[in-house]
Amino acid sequence: MEIAYYPGCSLQQSSALYDLQSRRIFEELGVRLMEIEDWSCCGATSAGKVDDFLAVALPARNIGIAEDAGFTEMVIPCSACYSRTLVAQQRMADDTRLKEDINEEIGKKVRGDLKVSSILESLLPIVTAKDFKPKVIRKFRELKPVCYYGCMLTRFPYTVPVPDRVENPRGMEQVLDALGIKALDWNYKTYCCGASAAVNDNQTSLSLMSRIMKDAVARGANCFVVTCPMCQMNMDAHQNAFCEKNDIEARLPVYFITELLGAAMGIAPEELQLDRHFIDGAQLLKESEKDERKEK
Amino acid sequence: MTAPVHEYIPDSTKPFLQEVMERSGQMLTACYQCRRCAAGCTVGDETGCFTPNLLIRTVVLGDRDTALNNELVWKCVSCYTCGVRCPNDIQTARITETLKKMAKERHVEPLQPKVAHFHDAFVESSIRWGRVNEMEFMGFYELKNALKEAKVKNYEAIIDELKEQAKLGLTMFKLGRMHFGFQMAKGRKEVKALYKKAKRKRAASPDANA
Numbered sequence: 001m002e003i004a005y006y007p008g009c010s011l012q013q014s015s016a017l018y019d020l021q022s023r024r025i026f027e028e029l030g031v032r033l034m035e036i037e038d039w040s041c042c043g044a045t046s047a048g049k050v051d052d053f054l055a056v057a058l059p060a061r062n063i064g065i066a067e068d069a070g071f072t073e074m075v076i077p078c079s080a081c082y083s084r085t086l087v088a089q090q091r092m093a094d095d096t097r098l099k100e101d102i103n104e105e106i107g108k109k110v111r112g113d114l115k116v117s118s119i120l121e122s123l124l125p126i127v128t129a130k131d132f133k134p135k136v137i138r139k140f141r142e143l144k145p146v147c148y149y150g151c152m153l154t155r156f157p158y159t160v161p162v163p164d165r166v167e168n169p170r171g172m173e174q175v176l177d178a179l180g181i182k183a184l185d186w187n188y189k190t191y192c193c194g195a196s197a198a199v200n201d202n203q204t205s206l207s208l209m210s211r212i213m214k215d216a217v218a219r220g221a222n223c224f225v226v227t228c229p230m231c232q233m234n235m236d237a238h239q240n241a242f243c244e245k246n247d248i249e250a251r252l253p254v255y256f257i258t259e260l261l262g263a264a265m266g267i268a269p270e271e272l273q274l275d276r277h278f279i280d281g282a283q284l285l286k287e288s289e290k291d292e293r294k295e296k
Numbered sequence: 297m298t299a300p301v302h303e304y305i306p307d308s309t310k311p312f313l314q315e316v317m318e319r320s321g322q323m324l325t326a327c328y329q330c331r332r333c334a335a336g337c338t339v340g341d342e343t344g345c346f347t348p349n350l351l352i353r354t355v356v357l358g359d360r361d362t363a364l365n366n367e368l369v370w371k372c373v374s375c376y377t378c379g380v381r382c383p384n385d386i387q388t389a390r391i392t393e394t395l396k397k398m399a400k401e402r403h404v405e406p407l408q409p410k411v412a413h414f415h416d417a418f419v420e421s422s423i424r425w426g427r428v429n430e431m432e433f434m435g436f437y438e439l440k441n442a443l444k445e446a447k448v449k450n451y452e453a454i455i456d457e458l459k460e461q462a463k464l465g466l467t468m469f470k471l472g473r474m475h476f477g478f479q480m481a482k483g484r485k486e487v488k489a490l491y492k493k494a495k496r497k498r499a500a501s502p503d504a505n506a
Contacts, residue, residue: 009422009427009428009429009430009479010430012427012475012479013429013430013474013475013479014430014468014473014474014475015473016473016475017473038481038482038483039427039481040422040426040427040481040483040484040486040487041422041426041427041428041481041487043419043422044418044422044428045374045415046414046415046418046419046422047419047422048374048393049374049393049396049397049415050397050415050416050419051397051419051494051498052319052397053490053493053494053497054419054490054491054494057490057493057494058422058487058490061483061486061487061490101493102490104493105486105489105490105493106483106486106489106490107483107486151373151374151375151376151377154380155375155376155377155379155380156376157374157376157379157387157389157390157393158321158387159385166380167380190377191338191375192338192373192375192377194373195373195374196414196415196418197371197373197411199414199434199437200408200410200411200413200414200437201370201371201408201410201411202460203342204339204342204371204373205373207341207342208338208339208373237464237467237468273472275471275472276471276472276473277471278467278471
C-alpha cells in the first residue's frame, strides 16, 4: 500500500529523527510513504496570525500536489502541519470562491477529495489488526508512559471532523495497548506546552510546561509519549530549565510514538536515532528490556 | 483587570465590532459571559486575569485601545481550548489572532514585540524559500529583536537573548538536531504569487484602511 506523505519543514531539520522513524515504521508495517513532490511550508501557526488568506493558501498548494499525483490519503506526522492542512481542506470545501481564488495562483489545482490524516489515524487500523501482533517482539512492560497530545490533534481554529475525542483522546493509548504498554491516566494530555512561546515568551511557556511535568510525575509516569515535534522539542529541550525553576527532581524522556513502535518491533535504538534526545531515552528502554529477560 | 473606565458610544462602537466579527468569523455578540473560556484558559494565570470573556466584552463595548493591546492578545498561545468549550461556539483564539493583525495594520506597538517578530520572521522565511529554514528564520527573528532593543539602547537585553539562544543552539548541535543544509521548494514562485494575492486582498478590504 502507498499513501502520500507530507513531512513539513521541522521534520527535515530539528526533528529529522521523526521523519526517519516514520518512514521506517510504516515500511515495517507494509505501507510506503510517498513524499509529495516539491511541497512547501504550510505556514504553521504563524500564518494565521499574519494573514488569513495565506493560512489557507499555503497548505492548499500541498493538497493540490497530492491530489494531482492521484493520492486519496495523505499522512502528516507533524501536528501543526496536520492541523493547518486539515483546516485548509475544510475551509475550501465550505467556500468555493476561496478555493477558486487559490487555484488561480497554483499549478496543481485543488479538487478537495484528499483525506488528510494524522499519524495516529494512519497507524491505528494497522496496529489494531490481527496480523500486527506477531510483529511485536519486545515488550516494555516496565514503561509507565503518559500520552501527551497537546493542542493541535484535537482542537482546531475552524470546525473540522475531529478523528478522536476532543477532551480525552485515546488514539495514542490504543497504539500503546497494541504494543502491550499500559499508559497512565492523567489530567494534562491536551494541555498546551506554549508551542512557539518557548522562543518568544519563554517565561509563560516554562510555566505551562512545568504544570504538565508536575502532573506526570505525580501520577508516577516515567516517560512522555508524543506525536507532535513541537511538543517533543519543547518538553525535551526545556525540561532542565522548567524543572530547575520549579524544584522538580525527576527527568522524563519524551518519546515519539514512532520510537516505542519501532523499538517494540525490534528496530535498534541507534537506527531510530534515540540518541538525539536532550533527556536520555535509551537507558529507560534498555532497563525495561532487562526486566523482561529476568522474567523469562 | 486592566480595562479602564470606558465611555460607551454605540455609533462609534459598531464598525469596530463588525470588523472583528467579520474577520475572525466569530459571533461575539452571542457571548453571555458564562466564563467557561476563562476557566479553561491556558494562559489565564499569565494574563493578569484578562480572560477571553473580558476580551469579548472589551470589543463589544468598543474599547479599541484595550482590545488591540492587552496581555491576552499577545500571550494567547492559540491552544483553542476556550473555543472548544464555548457553549456558543465562539473561538476566542481566532479573535486574538485577528486583533494581532489589526494592531499591526493600525501601527499599535505590540505589548510583546517578540511574539510579533516571531510570526513575521516565520512567514517571511516560508515565503522567501517556499520552506522555512530554521536557522535563517531564527536569525531574522533575533535581528528584529536586536534592532528593537538597540533603538532604546538596551544592549544588555540583546546579549542576554543571544546567550540564551547560543546555549540551546550548542546543545542542539551536539545532539545532531541542527540542520545545515538549505531547504527550498522549486515552486516558491507559486508561494510568492499567493503572498502577493494576500497583500492585494488586504489592500482592497475596506476594513484594513479604517
